[in-house]
Amino acid sequence: MAAAVAPAKPVAAYGPQDEQFRQLVDAAVHGNSVATQRVLESIRPIVLRYCRARIGRLDRSFASADDVVQEVCLSVISALPSYRDQGQPFLAFVYGIAQHKVADAHRAAARNRSLPVPEVPDRPETVAGPEQRVLQDELKGNMDRLLAVLSDKQREIVLLRVVVGLSAEETADLVGSTPGAVRVAQHRALTRLRKLVGNTKEF
Template sequence: MATSESRRAAAELEQLIGPAAAGDRAAVSEILRIVYPLVRRYCAARMSGAGHLHVTADDVSQEICMATVQAIPRYRDQGKSFLAFVYGISANKVADAFRRAQVHPAYPVAEFPDAPNTEAGPEERALQSETRRATRDLMQVLAPNHREVLVMRIVLGWTAAETAEAIGTSPGVVRVMQHRALNKLRAELRAAS
């Protein structure tokens, strides 16, 4: 997301949160229109390759939107933007999905396709799956907040300022966290070679 787009979304949300908290249904609908694509993209990035989940990124995005709507009347400005508040809800809902998957893993059954598959062949899919699994395993050596920063900065392509706003810190701290996380990943890769 471009910085100007992020700022515009955050500014629009700040304008809408007051009326939405007062019960304006149109303001709530507008908040959801702005928030859904942002949280959907966030969920897709965080849940990519996690085939053992019972839920999809769309499912979790819906949960986030419902939780956001329920939280609007209780929202109080505490120095963070409403968008940062929504990303906090998002991080918790994604973590909940992963926790549920650990307790009750899913074993999806392949369905018979309606049309011929024009996607990658079995070998390509196996390599992609192996790469995703290796990346996910490698990311597990990082602290959760460092993983979060790498997902936002590298996978989602956010700026340090956007990431800082979402996690409630400064852009400088985000850059330091990213640097440390990447150094730790490099060290792990060297040790594995």
């Protein structure tokens, strides 16, 4: 009889060192299809938030955050049989895959900028109209300019802590730091962003 498999819940609900989630991953690595499904259901929300923060909607490309999440999940499934616990959280393994897929999406968007947009969309258009699209693009542009003033590591910390919603401990595991250093970096980054917003009309 197959071993009982824990019900799916977001990774953040388990905690970075949760033994139950480790057992779930171990079962998935050893070919338990139910455990594999539970692992995917657990990581998908956090991967989706990360991809939306890093990608949003890439204009004139054929990739969206949802597309990239699908690619990440497929890559995780493919890599599971060879995954070995080397003392790092499983989320760090997933995060590495997500980083590569996000970079691939940005490169694809750069190549596809000159390509025509399909006449018939694959899914119903949810944007209210051109005015809302302009406002969304302006907001995204402002946010991109703000984040651009931060170092790469500060930017990742802000995205992981504020947008994705990871704890300082989880974020530290992903960026190779300590929880205390993550909190300090986050505080300094947000202080800098608030100062920029308060002192200039450019943003």
